[in-house]
Amino acid sequence: MAERILTGIKPTGQLTLGNYIGVLKNLHKETSRGECFYFIADLHALTLPIDPDYLRGNSIDLACFYLAAGLDPNKVTLFLQSAVSAHAEMNAIMQNYLYMGELSRMTQFKDKSAKMNESAIGLGLFAYPVLMASDIILYDASIVPVGDDQKQHVELTRDLVNRFNHRYGDILTMPRPEMRKVGARIMSLSDPTKKMSKSDPKGDIFLKDDLATIRKKIMSAVTDSGSEVKYDVENKPGISNLLTIYACLKEISIEEAEKEFEGKRYGDFKKAVADVVCAEMEMFQKKYQEIKDSKIYEQVLRDGAKRASEVANNTLNRVKKAVGLLAL
Ligand code: ATP
Ligand code: LTN
Numbered sequence: 001m002a003e004r005i006l007t008g009i010k011p012t013g014q015l016t017l018g019n020y021i022g023v024l025k026n027l028h029k030e031t032s033r034g035e036c037f038y039f040i041a042d043l044h045a046l047t048l049p050i051d052p053d054y055l056r057g058n059s060i061d062l063a064c065f066y067l068a069a070g071l072d073p074n075k076v077t078l079f080l081q082s083a084v085s086a087h088a089e090m091n092a093i094m095q096n097y098l099y100m101g102e103l104s105r106m107t108q109f110k111d112k113s114a115k116m117n118e119s120a121i122g123l124g125l126f127a128y129p130v131l132m133a134s135d136i137i138l139y140d141a142s143i144v145p146v147g148d149d150q151k152q153h154v155e156l157t158r159d160l161v162n163r164f165n166h167r168y169g170d171i172l173t174m175p176r177p178e179m180r181k182v183g184a185r186i187m188s189l190s191d192p193t194k195k196m197s198k199s200d201p202k203g204d205i206f207l208k209d210d211l212a213t214i215r216k217k218i219m220s221a222v223t224d225s226g227s228e229v230k231y232d233v234e235n236k237p238g239i240s241n242l243l244t245i246y247a248c249l250k251e252i253s254i255e256e257a258e259k260e261f262e263g264k265r266y267g268d269f270k271k272a273v274a275d276v277v278c279a280e281m282e283m284f285q286k287k288y289q290e291i292k293d294s295k296i297y298e299q300v301l302r303d304g305a306k307r308a309s310e311v312a313n314n315t316l317n318r319v320k321k322a323v324g325l326l327a328l
Contacts (some may be wrong), residue, residue: 003034016266018196079304
């Protein structure tokens with residue numbers, strides 16, 4: 001069987017340049033490695049309070065972003081998580097094989113719940129990794145491209161697969177997380193020690209920002225003391241982050257990027273970064289608008305859900321039989 005590649009993005013807010021560089025930009029390249037399943041993790045978006053209209057709009061945007069990033073719907077299966085009921089069914093089974101102790105150790109849960117009043121933390125936020133593991137195993141995915149922050153969830157899925165297969169035989173496929181070497185963690189422009197995140201919008205570049213705003217944000221990005229354009233995350237987190245953005249978009253190495261700016265001032269460097277980001281975003285935004293206006297994403301998502309359901313229901317039946325449910 002060819003390798004299956006699967007990943008999802010939550011429609012929880014405006015996508016950032018971090019999402020784009022960390023994941024979106026490179027997804028189309030995966031089609032040469034195996035069969036790709038990409039989805040909109042709308043059930044996961046419900047794990048924190050969200051306005052229904054906002055969620056609907058974000059889901060449509062995300063579908064358009066996937067397509068604008070160059071995904072060919074004839075080569076990849078693109079779908080909404082909530083449109084494939086096997087996700088919820090697999091979740092109901094798998095929640096019995098992941099334990100409270102391990103779920104409470106997840107960094108994402110700790111980070112997100114720390115900001116909340118304990119009485120308002122939903123069970124779904126705690127059980128987030130169960131649904132994510134279900135997403136992955138349903139497609140027998142062996143490769144899961146994610147940003148840095150999601151690695152721990154994929155590792156937990158690996159533990160689950162080991163545990164389940166040990167008990168029931170060789171039923172589930174072992175996944176592995178795959179992070180980009182450079183660009184897996186784009187940092188905030190206003191605080192380069194924090195991840196650029198769509199749910200924490202200060203100083204972040206959104207894929208729908210107009211070009212003038214993008215340029216302004218980059219020109220006013222926090223930089224570091226000194227004047228040399230050098231990659232040094234510890235002492236120059238701001239400059240290192242801009243170098244990473246530049247290198248990823250130009251598809252060159254960090255060393256090559258450093259060389260280009262030898263002897264240049266911070267101001268010139270920032271202008272070059274802004275030029276590259278704006279050029280990429282201009283093209284991307286044009287494609288996004290065309291796709292959105294044509295509404296082509298509706299049929300793509302319907303076809304995708306059909307194809308995804310075939311594969312997912314197959315795995316679900318295998319799992320049902322293994323645990324003793326009557327899959328008649
Ligand atoms: P939230 O802040 O709401 O948790 P998020 O931006 O981290 O959202 P997701 O929708 O869950 O977002 O992320 C989609 C993908 O983008 C994930 O694989 C995630 O790891 C990756 N990603 C998110 N932020 C960054 C970043 N700053 N740099 C690189 N990759 C990122
Ligand atoms: N948790 C991920 C989104 C996500 C996902 C998945 C990624 C949901 N299910 C399955 C990979 C595989 C996130 O926050 N980015």
